[in-house]
Amino acid sequence: MKRVIFILSLLLVWTCAIRAETESEGTVASGKVKDGYALLNDLTKIFEEIAGTGKGLGSANERLSAVIADTRATFAAGQIDAVFHHRFRRLLLVFKLILTPVDVNNDVWEPVIKKELSEFVLDTLGEVWVWRVKGLDSIERMAAAVEEEFVNLWLYLDTRSQRQELKKKFAGSMLPPPPAKKKE
C-alpha cells in the first residue's frame, strides 16, 4: 500500500512538472522574433498554394496564425516599430477576414468584413470599395489594395535609414542661426 501511494505521488509530481514545462515551452514557441522583411516574406508565401491549386485553406490559416504570433513577438522585442506593426497587423487582419468562410445570407461577420475591407481599400487606394459577392471588380480592387500595401511596407522598411538621416538633417537645419557678433 505504502509503495503504491509513493509511486502515485511521484507520478503526480512528474505530471505537474511536465505540464508546467509544456506550458512554458508553448508560450515561447507562440512567436518567433524576426525582422520586418522576414515577416513580409512569410506573408507573401501564404496564399500561393490556394491561388494555384485551390487547396490548402487549412494550412494557410495555420501559417497566417503563425505569422500573427511572430508579429506579436517581433514587436514586443522591438524589432519593428509601431508604424510598421500597426500597418502590418492591419494587413494580417485583412487576410484573416478574407480567409474566414462567410455565409453571406446569414452571418454576423458580414458588417465587420464590409467595414474593415472597405476602410482598408479607402486608406490604401483612396477609392470607395463595396463588397459584392460575385463582383469581379471588387475582388480586383481588393487585390490591388493588398499589393499596394505590400509595396508600401517593403518601401517603408527599405527607406528607414534614409528617412532617419533626412529627419536628422531637417532637425539640424531648423536650429536657430548663431547670434551675430557685435561690432566693437
Added chain:
Amino acid sequence: MKEIEERQWAPVHGLIEAEKTAAWDEMGSRPLRTVPRVEHRPLRRLRPAFVAASLLAVIGIIIALKLSHRSQPTDIGSTLLTLADLPLFQAQPAAKPGAAMVPESELGRQWARMFASLAETVEPPPVDGSQHEVERGDRLETRENIRRIIRDNLLERFITRLSQINQEV
C-alpha cells in the same frame, strides 16, 4: 421502635470503613492512564507514506504554478491589447484637430481617469530585443516575392478562388 445501641452498629461501621479503605487502595494503585488526557499529535497517527505523498504533491503543484506564472510575462500577446486600442479611446472623426476628447459629465471624467490609470498599469514592459535570436529576412527576396505576386496576379486569383470555395460551401 426500639433504638439500636451504638455498640450494635459497630460491625456495620467496621464494614463501611473496610470498604472505604479498600476503595482508596484500589484508586491509589490504578495507573495514571485512566486519567483522561488528550494527546495533540495528529501527525503521529498518519502513515509516513501518506505524509510523504502529500508533501510531494504539494511541492509538485507549487512548481507547476511557479513555472506557469514565470511563463506568463513572455506571453506578450495577451497583454499587448490595451484600452487605448478600443474604439472608445480612439480619435473620433468629428473631433477638432488637436482637441482631446474630454467627457462632459463628472462621472464621465471619473471613468476616463480610471481607465487612463488602468491603461497605464496593463501596458506591457518593454522587452529587450537583444535577448532574442532574431530571424533576418532578405530584402531582395521579399522584393522578388512581391514582384512575382503582382506580375502573376496571385492575389486576385487567391481571392477569387477563396470566394468560389466560400460559395461552394
